[in-house]
Amino acid sequence: MSLYASRRSANSVATTLCWVAAIFGLAWLFVILGVLLYEGVRGLSPAVFSEMTPPPGSAGGLLNAIAGSLVMTAIGVAVGTPLGMLAGTYMAEYGRYTKLTMVVRFINDILLSAPSIVVGLFVYTILVHPMGHFSAISGAVALALLVVPVVVRTTEDMLLLVPGSMREAATALGAPRAHVVGKVAYRAAKAGLITGVLLAVARVSGETAPLLFTALNNQFWSTDLAAPMASLPVVIFQFALSPYKDWQQLAWTGALLITVAVLALSIAARALSAGRRKSK
Amino acid sequence: MFSIEPSPRSANGAGGEAGSDMSEVVLQQAAPLSVAADRTRVLSRLALVDSLFRQVTRAAAVIVLVILGGVIVSLVYGSWPAMKAFGFGFLFSQSWNPVTENFGALPAIYGTVMTSIIAMLIAVPVGLGIAIFLTELCPYVLRRPIGTAIELLAGIPSIIYGIWGLFVLAPFLQSHVQPALIAAFGDIPVFSTLFAGPPYGIGMLTAGFILAIMVLPFIASISRDVFETVPLVLKEAAWGIGATTWEVTRYVVIPYTRVGVIGGVMLGLGRALGETMAVTFVIGNAHKISGSLLAPGTTISATIANEFTEAVGDLYTSALIELGLILFFITFVVLAIARYMLMRIEQKSA
16 A cells, blocks of 8 residues: 555656646746846837937937848848758659758758857858958858758658659659649648748847858948848847947847747748648 | 541531631641640650759759858868867867967866756756646646747747846846855855855856756757657556556656657757857856856857957967867767657657
8 A cells, every 4th residue: 555655646746846847947938028028018119110229328229220130031031942942852852762861851950950150150251251341141141051951841841741642643644743843742832831931030030149240230221231231139139238228128129029020920830830730 | 636526616516617627627637747846845845844953952952961061161171270279289278368369168168068067957857847747747728838839939039038148037146046055055065166156147057047948948849749759559558557647657658758858858958059149148258167157157159259250360260260160069969969869769650
């Protein structure tokens, strides 16, 4: 009977600990979001979206940083997505069982979680150093390099979910392989492919480390891709570490904007792929 | 293809005249030649497009490999001056002096490893606890929402954790937790060094704690996915012979998924080692190894983030790039092991 009791008490101790772990873990995460919401909303005003980043000790907005982030993310995604999709297509459609695919899959998975600051160093060595100055375009290239692994991974996964019988049916009708891929497999996996792109955008829109020494920062409005450009994460980094109250407030507000954008993108990506998962 | 039958449309005879029938027959007789020519032309074009597309996708796959190769080559190239100047001593030297251009990586490596260890000590038990909670204990209604919330939190950029750590966590630790730790462990031999004051707020412990919160969602969601690969029959069999929930977890779920759980933990470790922004805010950027966990230190990524743009002189820049190379090497090994283990559990469940 005592064995029975000790097993029961071990069970209740362990399950209680799991409950505590879950509450402890989730509590921190919600505390962070709560503080972010509180501090960020306090600084929200039309000026945030209409004025430039201010000089030390005065009020201003984040317009140039928001614009810079959008521009560099757009270029990064526009460059990285086709490359990632083509590579993912090769892995799922042409070379599904080849050595090359296995190696690329392994390397890609590592690139997926490799430290992003190393990507920044890489782009610095191949672009910034030879050019002699920081530039928005090298920031965009760094972001593109972070987009590629995400898109490769989702493209491959989503194409692998397309049933082989659909490809066989198209092939039996005489469609060449490129058409089977382009007009059948891509269409069947469309929602998943878009999900991958959304996830990639979410991933890079908060990236700070690779931009620090590629795009650097710019206090003014700039559309010159060959010049340094401001971005939200870098501005947050600089402003948060400053001693000025106005700057710190803008950092919180910027952090809130990024978080809202990232969460919205991830939720949209989930909603898109939800239908797929159900049908599976 | 070749047919002298009148087409069905005109056979239905909606006012069709004999003349038009004749012309159709003539046309269809003439067709085969030009169709055949068209066919070969179209087919060869399709074949060309086909092989072109195939080659382009293959090239893209190769480019992914080239990127990795490029990263390694460029880092080695960039750190060459520092390698020549310091040799292997770089790894074991504690000095970091931009003025005399004497650099060593040991404090940064120590900080990286130490903060990651602290993070893992907190995040692994809590993360596994959350995963067990989600797969075994949580009411069914809440499983999906909580699971989704955790996955969403895993996607929040690290700079958010960093700014929170700087403005909220560090002051809180400084005023409440650290004085208590110093007082509590002041008389115990080993711990009195580990928790020696003064309470700065920022430092190794704070950085480790932030990292723990950051990798927590990764570890929790991967472990949950891995736990869900356990066949229900196995668990039911254990319950059937009277095992408690904890016994099912301890003797069925965890042994079955051990490789995958270790893979997930290693993946989290990879993230913690390479994490930049969350740490840079709260580490204090001090190039020294201190026995106390409350003292400021530095990590590889924090050093690069803080100093790279201000580095003057080729040797300084090169030393920072060599730090990056070391970081890349460490995380590469950890992530490779993680992926290998996760691959094994995937094969098992397939």
